[in-house]
Amino acid sequence: MGQDFNTNQPIYLQIVQRLCRQIIRGELGAGDKLPSVRELAVQMGVNPNTVQRVYSELEKLEVAETRRGLGTFITEKESRLQQLRDELMTEQINSFVTDMKEMGFTASEIVEGVRKALENA
Amino acid sequence: MGQDFNTNQPIYLQIVQRLCRQIIRGELGAGDKLPSVRELAVQMGVNPNTVQRVYSELEKLEVAETRRGLGTFITEKESRLQQLRDELMTEQINSFVTDMKEMGFTASEIVEGVRKALENA
Amino acid sequence: MGQDFNTNQPIYLQIVQRLCRQIIRGELGAGDKLPSVRELAVQMGVNPNTVQRVYSELEKLEVAETRRGLGTFITEKESRLQQLRDELMTEQINSFVTDMKEMGFTASEIVEGVRKALENA
Amino acid sequence: MGQDFNTNQPIYLQIVQRLCRQIIRGELGAGDKLPSVRELAVQMGVNPNTVQRVYSELEKLEVAETRRGLGTFITEKESRLQQLRDELMTEQINSFVTDMKEMGFTASEIVEGVRKALENA
DNA sequence: GTGGTCTAGACCACC
């Protein structure tokens, strides 16, 4: 059940990302219980400490909150989740666009490139 | 003269990126001489070791070559530079598109988002 | 009816504190009956185990005593309650003063700061 | 060289507090280098991981910043340090005052109590 | 040399 992790990025951040995307896609919703630290550690083939760090990170992002002795839960505030979706989207788009512009590509080259990539996928 | 570097990514990679973009934009052309290690180190406000690593990286990418006693130069092979441009572009686009799809965005949302970002920039 | 609890401190201690303050303020007096464990648990939106621990703690402090089959009561010894008031006060003041001194604030800065805070409150 | 730590609070937070107080007292100034993780770990008789956590925390507070391969340093922004001083002071005072008021003490009782405690110290 | 991450495994307080 051990997963494949990219070596360029810390494992805990990759897991954070994965969970965030599940939230954005609606697979995880407001108030849902996340697996226990030990459980997710087993699922991911990772040390419990690493998962611990994942959950701390999610809490720092105000995406999850932990209730003493009960577990870790996706925040109840749906607005925060919506905000997360927007944040990640615009962040992703903006960094993409500025990178492309810095490389000297024109707007039409960029749009055209994206369109082609979408067709092939 | 010290530049601002992102903490999330190694400084040497950020410099590599910067140089590659100058090449792609045509500010640096085939055969151009790059500054000496010490010179660039001072310009960037960075340790000479770091610049050394930058130049090794560029050699590994076959984008630059060092000639003993003369310095480091952008490769003479223009085809490689053209190729570099294509590589970086498709790499950038593909990772962007797959990320966005993983987040559950539709093709039209993506294209529309990019278009808007380009207008505002 | 669930209350808001601070995440930094155990819930049961926060409840203990709350009850102690009610006693100090005279809202709860010697011999008064406390709610049953289940009752308080519901009031507080908390697990009965947690309330159980609250009452144990109060017993340990000799502030409450439980009589089998009857319930939990504030102690009859008024002297203990008076003592509790003094204890909490000096404890609170002393830890405050030593903290402030450790931070390097002068006596006059401290007194002045307190005075201002009292005015604004 | 192992220090005495309170059992009620995590070690790493106690170290954070200690360092913050040294800053507030002016023993550590803007731009000063902090000991290396391993060094402080030995000084404190603590595991390097624990110190690591301390430094992450200081960074989160924008009180320290780390420079890759060089070490961890107190932030150069003196304004942040001044702000820290103010924050910790008002935080300390306000929580003290509200606690005392919640216990039903009058303003004059509070001021008088503080004054006495300062004399005896 | 530096900080950053990770594993293995333990103990604790809390609910």
Place this chain on the structure above:
DNA sequence: GTGGTCTAGACCACG
């Protein structure tokens, strides 16, 4: 059962 902290010790990329 839960999360939170800690130790011991390792490996890595970075400057």
